[in-house]
Amino acid sequence: MVTIESAVIAKLKKENQEFEILVDLEPALKLKRGERVDMHEVLAATHIFKDAHKGDIAANLKETFGTDDVNEVAREIILKGDIQINMAYKKKKIEEKKNEIIGFLVRNAMDAVKKIPIPRQRIELAMEQIHFSIDPFKPAPQQIDELIAKLKGIIPITMENKLVEVLVPATYASACYGILKKYGKIKKEDWLGTGSLLARVEMPAGVYNDFVDALNKKTNGDIQITNVD
DSSP: OOOOGEEEEEEEEEEEEEEEEOOHHHHHHHTTTTTOOOOHHSSSSOOOETTTTEEEEOOHHHHHOOOOOOHHHHHHHHHHHHHHHHHHHHHHHHHHHHHHHHHHEEEEEEEETOOOOOHHHHHHHHHHTTTTOOTSOOOHHHHHHHHHHHHTTOOEEEEEEEEEEEOOOOOHHHHHHEEEEHSSSSEEEEOTTSOOEEEEEEEEEEGHHHHHHHHHHTTTTTTEEEEEO
């Protein structure tokens, strides 16, 4: 259970009355999103308040909520009411969402002119230039399309896949098979009579360099990688 000092307020107005509870922000938000959460992890105090700051406890809950079970009333307040979100938490979630979005672009986007992945720093600087605002509570995929459309005015960004043909010597074939699957989709594979593996792999353009590095490290550079037009 979170301490009262660290708790935030969740409130609900019902039948012209205000009801407030003190909650741990993260579990309360999980509950509001529909996740399964133990109410003991959510509540900082086992009271329903008229005014949490003053410590005024609400009376006659059953008349308004149909029950005087604090957990049930608190659940309704969270699900139907508003949860106070402090700035420190909001900044943290913005940074997390920003990293998620930029990470996706670094892995999946490429420079349409140079046909190479776009470095993280270049994406960050472009986002600052267009003053793109991250919504900390909106799913990343819903923001990425909007961001790409705006970034195209600054950098030649495109979401493209890369198709390569890889010849792995027999000594490393089994060990490298997992790397091929990790970074891309194996479109075609042939196990040669020598035990070598010849495969065509499609992957997001942005992960190509990491893909090559991983294979070179595993094979000590004894591998052939060819771009397929």
